[in-house]
Amino acid sequence: MLLSKLMAGLEYEVVSGAKDREVTGVCDDSRFVTKDNVFVCIDGTVTDGHQYAADAIEKGCNSLIVQKSLHLSVPSTVTVIKTSDTRKALANAACIFYDKPFEKFKLAGITGTKGKTTIVYMLRYIFEAARVRYGIIGTISNIVNHVVRKTGRTTPESLQLQKTFYEMADEDTQYVAMEVSSQGLMLHRVYGTLFDIGVYNNISRAHIGPKEHESFEDYLANKIKLFSICKEGLINVDDAHAQDVISGATCKIYTYGINHKADFFADGITKFYDKVEFDFNTPTYKKRMTVNMPGKYNVYNGLAAAATAYLWGFDPEFIAKGLAEVSVPGRTEKLDLPLDCTVMIDYAHSPDSLLNLLSELKELVPGRLVCLFGCGGDRDRTMRPMMGEIAGTHADFTVITSDNPRTEKPENIINDIEEGMLKTKGKYIKITDRTEAIKYALESALPNDLIVLAGKGHEDYIESNGKKYHYDEREIVRELLKI
Known part of the structure; x- marks a missing residue:
């Protein structure tokens, strides 16, 4: 693939070499560079990829994407492209290199301080009840066609994410549910990805510090970014910051909740020691649901999963079966x-x-x-x-x-x-x-x-x-x- 094609849509300058160079792959870790790869130098919180440009060249890369000057002599056979944000460039290149694999299945992105993992697992069980081919990406594990893989973070780095999407598409996956963290949004891990549905569950004070978000306002602003890269948004209207999310969204919005008027709402809630029951009210039907996990907060999680499945046209019996059987490692x-x-x-x-x-x-x-x-x-x-x-x-x-x-x-x-x-x-x-x-x-x-x-x-x-x-x-x- 041509290097210039991987940079499509971004502003950049060619520091040296030819931008129409043919590249065989995209890499952001010099240890895994192979011949004629493009190496993207990421200035991370722990290490700076620019320091490993020489290693990448030695291993055979034919081009570099940087965001600051390199303090080394680059061979004339290697192209150097400079852009303002190499994280964004990496995500852009990954999307294009893997041919936008997320367009080949239905994709839901779940964000919120609490409940992301549980909602994704609830959707997993609904998918299994409906016997559709599915994938999940999140904190506990990634699942591709029933094969469970350990994961290092909630939202993978953009290159790994698009590669995983590609593998899912190759397995004829129909539906994918993934956790989208505020860090993932801030660091452009999902840049270039278009979600069919984005879900906002809640926000509270968390992930604020030197290596995370500088303030609560920054944390919220990054959550809201999800709703500029999805076709439809599903918002917990009971959350204190729901209106901030709705105001910042550029997609069609649906709402869910318990205490305020919403498109999808729960009433008739009955709590038990090990589960919770509620009536799931939709624009077209009402159905009693049992969630195999306790607590009112799992009513919200169940609403989010059920409403997502409803918008995708899942039969209510499959939704009910999934919620009744759900089990999440490390969650109650x-x-x-x-x-x-x-x-x-x-x-x-x-x-x-x-x-x-x-x-x-x-x-x-x-x-x-x-x-x-x-x-x-x-x-x-x-x-x-x-x-x-x-x-x-x-x-x-x-x-x-x-x-x-x-x-x-x-x-x-x-x-x-x-x-x-x-x-x-x-x-x-x-x-x-x-x-x-x-x-x-x-x-x-x-x-x-x-x-x-x-x-x-x-x-x-x-x-x-x-x-x-x-x-x-x-x-x-x-x-x-x-x-």
């Missing part, structure tokens, strides 16, 4: 254990998600609600006392422990959490080692207690001092119980 996941108490694993790792989880479960648990959690290091410190206060208010007992301390001392993070806990009358204990904390929670449990291990969810690692160590809470619990 109950462990099958020989105990007279219940142990649940959940990914709640922000103030809003912890509040939603604990307040909903508190209404339904027959015994004590015991919450074990920590906060991540190198993230928004203001959330720590907030989460401590939430746990102290809603749990009967709290075990404060460590959770991905990264470069911080776990004890310092725990002390920050304790500041909020001390504002309540909640009972608690501090145990830095997470395994010891889980052991304590299990050994001190009473009959009918619900022990919630919050924060890790689907994660199977702990991140500390620049390294990730294997850590799966399911395995830890079973090892402690010797089963």
Whole structure:
């Protein structure tokens, strides 16, 4: 493919060489460059791809795309193109190189602080109920034609994303649901992609910091970007910032909700310990739905998935079957254990998600609600006392422990959490080692207690001092119980 074709639609200058050079592939990692590739230099948060241009040339690339000057002598046989944003250039080139594969199936993009993974999994189960060929992309895994692949981030880098789309199209995939993070939007990972449906579920204070968003306003603005690159938008009208999203959208908008007038709405909500039921009201029918997960927030998640499936013309029986059978790793996941108490694993790792989880479960648990959690290091410190206060208010007992301390001392993070806990009358204990904390929670449990291990969810690692160590809470619990 001609290099100039990969740059179509972008502003750029040819620093040296010919822009009509034939390239065999697109690469952004010098370790994987092959002969006659174009190497795109990404100035990342950890490393700068411009520093690896010489390596890429040595491995046979015939062209470079840069956004700043190179401090090396480039051979006359190598073309250098300069543009203002190489992340955008990479996404653009990936879309064109793989021939816009997203146009070959129906694509839904889900954004929101909470619920992205659950909504995608709900759609997965609806797809399976309808026996259609599908793919999913998200935090837990990517699935291409029933083949599960581990994933490194919520929204893949643009080159990997388009390659995955290409593989899905090659497998005659009909429907794809993917999580679209604010980081993915900010860093142009989905630039050039056109979604059939974009879903906005909610937003709360999260992902704000030196390596994420500079402010809440920036966080929201990046969420809204999704609705300039989709054909139809589906907005949770009950969210406090729904009107900001609707005002910023350029696509046709549908709404869903519980408390405000919406195109798709739920009423007749009945909560249970392990599920929730509601009437799904659409423009053409009303149907009783059961979601195989507890909590009002899963009514919103269920509405989002069901409304997306409705807009795509899925039979209501398939929608109902999918929601009734859905199971999501690390999302209100109950462990099958020989105990007279219940142990649940959940990914709640922000103030809003912890509040939603604990307040909903508190209404339904027959015994004590015991919450074990920590906060991540190198993230928004203001959330720590907030989460401590939430746990102290809603749990009967709290075990404060460590959770991905990264470069911080776990004890310092725990002390920050304790500041909020001390504002309540909640009972608690501090145990830095997470395994010891889980052991304590299990050994001190009473009959009918619900022990919630919050924060890790689907994660199977702990991140500390620049390294990730294997850590799966399911395995830890079973090892402690010797089963």
